[in-house]
Amino acid sequence: MTPAAPLIRAQGLHKRFDGQVVLRGVDLDVMPGEVLAIVGRSGAGKSVLLKNLIGLSQPDSGAVLVAGEDLHRARGRRLSRLRERFGMLFQGGALFDSLSVADNVAFPLREKTRQSHGQIAEVVTEVLKSVGLQGMDDKFPAELSGGMRKRAALARALAHRPEIMLFDEPTTGLDPIMVRAIHRLIADTQQRFQYTAVVVSHEVPGIFEIASRVAMLHEGALLEVATPDAFQASANPVVQQFIAGRLEGPLTPT
Amino acid sequence: MMLGVLTQLGSVTLTRLAALGRAAFFVGQVLGLVVVPPIKGRLIVQQMHFIGVRSVLVIALTGTFAGMVLGLQGFHVLTRFGSEALLGQFVSLTLITELGPVFSALMVTARAGSAITAQIGIMRITEQLDAMTVMALNPLRYVAVPNVVAGTLVMPLLGAMFSVIGIWGGYVAGVLILGVNRGTYFGGIADVVDLQDVTNGVYKSLCFGLVVLLVCCFKGYHAGYGAEGVSKATTEAVVISAVLILVLDYVLNTVLL
Ligand SMILES: Nc1ncnc2c1ncn2[C@@H]1O[C@H](COP(=O)(O)OP(=O)(O)OP(=O)(O)O)[C@@H](O)[C@H]1O
Numbered sequence: 001m002t003p004a005a006p007l008i009r010a011q012g013l014h015k016r017f018d019g020q021v022v023l024r025g026v027d028l029d030v031m032p033g034e035v036l037a038i039v040g041r042s043g044a045g046k047s048v049l050l051k052n053l054i055g056l057s058q059p060d061s062g063a064v065l066v067a068g069e070d071l072h073r074a075r076g077r078r079l080s081r082l083r084e085r086f087g088m089l090f091q092g093g094a095l096f097d098s099l100s101v102a103d104n105v106a107f108p109l110r111e112k113t114r115q116s117h118g119q120i121a122e123v124v125t126e127v128l129k130s131v132g133l134q135g136m137d138d139k140f141p142a143e144l145s146g147g148m149r150k151r152a153a154l155a156r157a158l159a160h161r162p163e164i165m166l167f168d169e170p171t172t173g174l175d176p177i178m179v180r181a182i183h184r185l186i187a188d189t190q191q192r193f194q195y196t197a198v199v200v201s202h203e204v205p206g207i208f209e210i211a212s213r214v215a216m217l218h219e220g221a222l223l224e225v226a227t228p229d230a231f232q233a234s235a236n237p238v239v240q241q242f243i244a245g246r247l248e249g250p251l252t253p254t
Numbered sequence: 255m256m257l258g259v260l261t262q263l264g265s266v267t268l269t270r271l272a273a274l275g276r277a278a279f280f281v282g283q284v285l286g287l288v289v290v291p292p293i294k295g296r297l298i299v300q301q302m303h304f305i306g307v308r309s310v311l312v313i314a315l316t317g318t319f320a321g322m323v324l325g326l327q328g329f330h331v332l333t334r335f336g337s338e339a340l341l342g343q344f345v346s347l348t349l350i351t352e353l354g355p356v357f358s359a360l361m362v363t364a365r366a367g368s369a370i371t372a373q374i375g376i377m378r379i380t381e382q383l384d385a386m387t388v389m390a391l392n393p394l395r396y397v398a399v400p401n402v403v404a405g406t407l408v409m410p411l412l413g414a415m416f417s418v419i420g421i422w423g424g425y426v427a428g429v430l431i432l433g434v435n436r437g438t439y440f441g442g443i444a445d446v447v448d449l450q451d452v453t454n455g456v457y458k459s460l461c462f463g464l465v466v467l468l469v470c471c472f473k474g475y476h477a478g479y480g481a482e483g484v485s486k487a488t489t490e491a492v493v494i495s496a497v498l499i500l501v502l503d504y505v506l507n508t509v510l511l
């Protein structure tokens with residue numbers, strides 16, 4: 001088997017916010033069709049890393065190649081083409097609060113595709129059902145619970161069937177049953193549409209069930225990138241302490 | 255010591271220049287998108303309703319009282335020179351060329367502009383604008399362009415409305431309360447106001463509408479983080495708009511007159 005070319009390749013990403021260094025040289029290859037989980041402590045820079053991978057935030061140095069094309073150098077139509085391959089679930093949902101749930105899900109379809117009203121309505125009903133939000137079409141984001149908002153945002157991200165999905169904490173704030181259900185949903189839709197996924201998650205060890213590889217972001221760089229089994233068996237004391245959630249060890253709770 | 259001051263000065267200058275560049279880039283982008291399809295007609299109509307129709311009450315109220323004050327003050331000043339017959343001329347010219355455009359723009363800034371800044375600012379901090387970017391859509395097309403177009407179109411109408419209502423306010427104060435002859439009041443208006451005064455007023459309103467909405471959208475679009483960032487952006491938008499309206503009024507007067 002010859003190793004396939006990575007779909008996303010991050011090379012030496014550095015990012016600082018006025019004095020505070022968040023990323024100090026992140027190198028990462030995301031292979032086509034894999035589900036890569038990124039774990040790490042709160043504030044480690046996981047969201048910042050995701051935003052660099054999708055071009056929402058410009059790294060101070062380093063590059064992101066999407067299928068060999070430099071994302072941060074692309075402009076105009078070429079950039080649009082690259083962006084259209086992505087879907088993203090934001091940590092806070094980022095639902096448009098002036099639109100109902102159904103309109104939120106329909107928005108990218110209406111704006112980016114030529115599908116008819118009927119087709120769009122069908123897709124909307126289907127994805128809302130798959131995240132357990134059937135009948136919530138006419139609610140507005142402000143009227144939803146935190147978990148429902150997350151699921152609505154997930155529905156919106158999945159609706160236009162992107163080739164690469166970035167999930168920023170898809171399950172934070174959900175009950176344990178719903179966490180399982182969302183993980184199952186990610187795994188199922190991934191099977192069905194064959195998208196490549198990068199999932200930032202605090203769901204340890206739950207996330208190991210659906211991830212093909214796990215990467216731990218620590219002190220601005222990737223400390224360990226391995227399959228879930230290898231990751232859990234890692235000899236690195238930081239990884240071990242993180243997985244076990246112990247208070248004693250190299251990591252301090254601040 | 256000297257070096258420290260210079261460094262400070264340099265960094266302040268650089269920050270200012272960067273902000274100016276960002277503003278120029280924003281204006282260029284928005285004006286470019288106004289002419290490049292797809293144009294979001296529905297959003298423009300929606301914002302015309304928000305900026306225009308929903309401002310009618312406050313324009314009517316302020317217009318009435320501004321006109322009444324003009325009638326009252328004008329009467330007292332003109333009486334000193336024995337020329338209270340000129341009240342109609344005084345009230346109408348002041349309103350059509352100055353107070354109508356300026357006051358209506360200030361009211362729109364206070365009512366709609368601040369709300370628009372806050373709304374866009376909240377979309378910024380809750381990543382709704384980023385969500386559009388990720389969909390390969392330009393957020394400016396959805397949040398800035400409709401407001402700028404609607405505001406520019408609606409402002410002359412509001413300004414004209416302010417002037418007309420104000421003239422009736424002047425009528426109430428001057429004719430009904432202070433006893434100026436009704437025919438003198440309206441006859442004076444017909445004599446003195448010519449088309450150029452009206453078009454000058456319209457030009458002013460168009461400029462104010464464009465500038466106010468650009469400022470308000472820009473401030474919201476580049477709002478800082480958290481509730482504090484949005485509230486700061488809103489305050490700045492209102493203050494900058496108000497100052498620019500008056501500065502621009504002076505500039506336009508020197509150009510148009
Ligand atoms: N736009 C920004 N401006 C300034 N600092 C920022 C910005 N975005 C992120 N940071 C800082 O970067 C660091 C990493 O933030 P990030 O949101 O990536 O953390 P995270 O790993 O996603 O944490 P969590 O698990 O809590 O979501 C934080 O210390 C944060 O304060």
Ligand SMILES: [Mg+2]
Binds near residue numbers: 046047048091168
């Ligand atoms: Mg985060």
